[in-house]
Amino acid sequence: MHSPDLTRLAALPGIQAVLLDLDGTLIDTLDEFEHALGHMLAELGLPGTDRHTIAVTIGKGSEHLVRTVLARALRAAARPHDEAAVQALFERAMQVYFAGYDDAASQHMAKVYPGVREGLQALAAKGLPMAIVTNKPGRLARPLLAATGLDGWVQFLYSGDSFEKRKPDPYPLLQACARLGVPPAQTLMIGDSRNDALAAQAAGCPVVLLRYGFNHGEPIETVAADGYADSIANIAAALPQRAPNHHANSNANASPASL
Numbered sequence: 001m002h003s004p005d006l007t008r009l010a011a012l013p014g015i016q017a018v019l020l021d022l023d024g025t026l027i028d029t030l031d032e033f034e035h036a037l038g039h040m041l042a043e044l045g046l047p048g049t050d051r052h053t054i055a056v057t058i059g060k061g062s063e064h065l066v067r068t069v070l071a072r073a074l075r076a077a078a079r080p081h082d083e084a085a086v087q088a089l090f091e092r093a094m095q096v097y098f099a100g101y102d103d104a105a106s107q108h109m110a111k112v113y114p115g116v117r118e119g120l121q122a123l124a125a126k127g128l129p130m131a132i133v134t135n136k137p138g139r140l141a142r143p144l145l146a147a148t149g150l151d152g153w154v155q156f157l158y159s160g161d162s163f164e165k166r167k168p169d170p171y172p173l174l175q176a177c178a179r180l181g182v183p184p185a186q187t188l189m190i191g192d193s194r195n196d197a198l199a200a201q202a203a204g205c206p207v208v209l210l211r212y213g214f215n216h217g218e219p220i221e222t223v224a225a226d227g228y229a230d231s232i233a234n235i236a237a238a239l240p241q242r243a244p245n246h247h248a249n250s251n252a253n254a255s256p257a258s259l
């Protein structure tokens, strides 16, 4: 049985491919972010931040996260916290942030959400090629996908630094659709945030949002979408088998090693 919230999804015209967000959709990375940002702030001699601030700031790329957290920490330390003050610390902050993130990665703090592995397996069994479109930088996303084994399910990864434009701009999604050889209208975006929905809608892709992700701290159903789901396994169950006469771009069949 389909969840009632996914009935619109079952009625969508022939989905031929799937694009997946990463943070908040496939993997719960909050512990990694907390570790990396804690390391960064300690190295810079600034007060720590809290999990809620991190959770509501995730999803717009590392630079946005680091700038936001820096500004708050400077304010908490009663220091100037305008753009110039943040900029003065930014380069060093990014360096120590990445070092902290590498350390978190080596401790395997990331957790694959329930229903993801089964869901990806079911989507693959339906003949749907998949790619990841995340705002996370590639140097953080690639090891995470390798460590969790999720890279084995997807054709390729577009990260926050693959192009000059990132979500909510539709550009990375349009590039992914072109590489998969599937029109946007037949490519389903699965994400956890307003950023994913805006990018999908601007690209002309249908979009389903997960209820468990970050969404900048807002309830997900405040964001317009074609469906809302509690797991990727539920989304997979609501999608029909891919039509057999599909002509996917053979370039899409890159091995996971090309991530």
Ligand SMILES: O=C(O)COP(=O)(O)O
Pocket: 021, 022, 023, 024, 058, 059, 060, 061, 062, 133, 134, 135, 136, 137, 167
């Ligand atoms: O902001 C980030 O680093 C990642 O965000 P995304 O995987 O949800 O696009």
Ligand SMILES: [Mg+2]
Pocket: 021, 022, 023, 024, 025, 059, 191, 192, 193, 213, 214
């Ligand atoms: Mg996300």
